[in-house]
Amino acid sequence: MVRIDWKEKKNLTMLTDFYELTMSNGYFEHGLKDTIAYFDMFFRKVPDGGGFAIMAGVEQLIEYLKNLRFTPEDIEYLRSKKMFSEEFLKYLENFKFECDVWAIPEGTPIFPNEPIVTVVGPVIQAQFVETMVLLTINHQSLIATKANRIVRAAQGRPVMEFGSRRAQSYDGAVLGARAAYIGGCVGTACTIAERDFGVPAVGTMAHSWVQMFPSEVEAFRAYARTYPDKCVLLVDTYNVLKSGVPNAIKVFKEEIVPRGYRPQGIRIDSGDIAYLSKKARQMLDEAGFKDCKIIASSSLDEYIIRDLLQQGAAVDAFGVGEKLITSSSDPVFGGVYKLVAVQQNGRIIPKIKISENVEKITNPGFKQVYRLYDRETGKAIADVITLHDEVIDDTQPYEIFDPIHTWKRKTVTNFFARKLLVKIFDKGKCIYKSPDIHSIRKYCQEQVNTLWPEVLRFENPHNYYVDLSKPLWNLKQELLNKYGNI
Template identity: 75%
Template sequence: MDKMNLTMLTDFYELTMANGYFQNGLKDKQAYFDMFFRKVPDNGGFAIMAGVEQLIEYLKNLKFEDKDIEYLRSKALFGEEFLQYLNNFKFSCDVWAIPEGTPIFPNEPVVTVRGPVIEAQFVETMILLTINHQSLIATKANRIVRAAQGRDVMEFGSRRAQGYDGAIYGARAAYIGGCVGTACTIAEKEFDIPTIGTMAHSWIQMFQTELEAFRAYARTYPGNCTFLVDTYNVLKSGIPNAIKVFNEEIVPRGFRPKGIRIDSGDITYLSKEARKMLDKAGFHDCSIVASNSLDEYIIRDILMQGAQVDLFGVGERLITSKSEPVFGGVYKLAAVEENGEIIPKIKLSENVGKITNPGFKQAWRLFDKESGEAIADVLTVNNETIDESKPYELFDPEYTWKRKTVTNFTAKRLLVRIFDKGTCVYESPKLREIKSYCKAQTDTLWDEIKRFENPHKYYVDLSRPLWEMKERLLQEYSVK
């Protein structure tokens, strides 16, 4: 997509700090930053990683234009040498990320950046913005799709999205999370996400009667005919008229009706009655589409009550993740280098849960070799290896007496290199592959982790060397 240069989409403090590092001789000091999050939205058991492809685009296109430099000069805050440096800025960091579609858990690094502090710090805002947004929507979509229990879910929310990118990349993330498609046309054009759409209430109102409106639509789209049936009265008018037009205009042309859509009223009751009426008329294959302020909770409830819905169109509550519209990813300094040595850094907090995991790390996922199920994630110091051939002891980093020895497992590194000294070394999979990968990886999680309320907590443990490093830093700081 031709897009504006987003280099200047950054919190201003990234620039004041950059100039400060520059002035204080820290320009080339190597730093390690991690993006991670602390809590799954909606109190869920896991989130879905998304946005890496857009993050890569951003990092590839980082460039300060002349007018950016002029603007910055006008602030009268920055040195000329620094502005010159920005003018010649070239991103030179190493970047690792967990691939899109992967289930991710609190407190594990999902993006790690290593490089000159001035660069590694600068990209904070856009890393967070990109990954926070798409992971939020992919996570929400995944919940909604799981609630639909195999029925299709379409993303219908563009008009209520928070801005244009909210709609476009929201549709992308929703597809990764499991939606079968979107109503957002540009998302099909740009990302090849299947798009459908039929009619609004205004279509019906443009004709003298609902029957005329259906007839006109059927003649235009005989092979692709879904009627919106709730403009006047679903059961007394919409469905009878739909059946009449199916019989008069669709079947004689050698087609089968595609569906009816209910956008108001009690979906459970109306869909059950509609199903009976359609079946009685011989249209067992006619789908029932429901839309109207749906989310995972309503879908779960109406399905429990026997609603006869084949496809859910989910709008504002998906595209804004309405029940929890913030994915709280943060970006924290994890280490610096001094004379070539990695010096881990920790950020303390009175809230124990907010203390960061120090050092240059790798995140591993252990899978049961037999069942393929995910057992736990383990954060290690980056140069550690988990040896699959030996039993591996997991222990709770807080309650260290809680231990478990794992055998017969495979261990997979989660963070993969996406930039090597500023050069992209990763090719994003096709979106359909990311979506399939997401489904396959979500299937490796225990059902207990997938509960909407009070899910089982998946383990994200620390290796012994990492745990010891953290303990040592805690001791050091508490002495201070």
């Protein structure tokens, strides 16, 4: 049994924006603490201009919510700020999470403006968790989304996550490796991500290994003797074609084959990968090592991998570092958390946030998201955001329409509808079990395959439909007419 350690996360209750506390104290003082509020997390823009994102981080969000509690030290710290009433601190001391929470399962393709997490409960609680809901889902969805782009660029060739040393701190490395695996990577260099999350860990040697021996061939020989069945040699310490590959071939012949094994691969970590890989392939083939893989790992991302393959690079697998683990070309997943309704006298009063920037106007009310799939092709047709209790009857034709250009209409037939938001907490109790990470990864691949190729494009993808149901659209119009001119 492998000990699960990174999962035994410390209590992150105090990892919260300070204003969540000042507001909570204010709600408490103004008699609003038991008012039921509805908050949605959603995002407005897919990173890198992509057509969709990948949901990730739900498992860690669950752990956080399960462990929500204020320690005596937290209370003492808060008291020292001299901003909070003793009654409020007492309330925090006895804090017990009581909200209902819905989330879209990890690995699901998600789209702008649809709720991906909904929290319903006493306003103090539902407000308080904002920072961690966003932090958790934003980070892992960012990395899962980037990983999925890179994996798709590699067209079936394995992609390994190699970025720990350039990650934005420890959780960035470890949970980033987890998210990258969900997005489709086959493994990681991050050892602890295997021990704690089951992400396969891989690794062979650095240039320093080669430098530690009197010569490259002696370094290779030593490695081959230690790992005859798993021999991958790093061939670019001195000169790939003049030294690295010839020495590797020599050692494969002298140390690997006689022991009854086959060489596993060579790795090129610098230089002109397209050119070097083709030449190295030729040399390996001529030496009788057609089965020896070539692995490339040099500042790669989806664009460089696409270019390499277009140039016919003879690369069998990719190691991707900093550009994956930080999503460096677009390192922010901009999820937001907005109040969408409040209960009054047992009725749900929808709330809307008006903005001069029309893209920033929110979808009001307590909602659900349906994904409609074509029964014939299995492809996803559209997402429809509905009121929470609305039912889309997929035995009948269903009309969808563009929420802005409402004359754009389409009647969908022969489809099935799937609710995306799954209830994960009921009155503070977790009622959902995260699938194991391999199942999440598999589910992600399957769901990405339900998207049309036009949605999968890296640049200028087709805008997948995210429509509003007629009742939700009507509700929004009503509120816009009522409050739009303030």
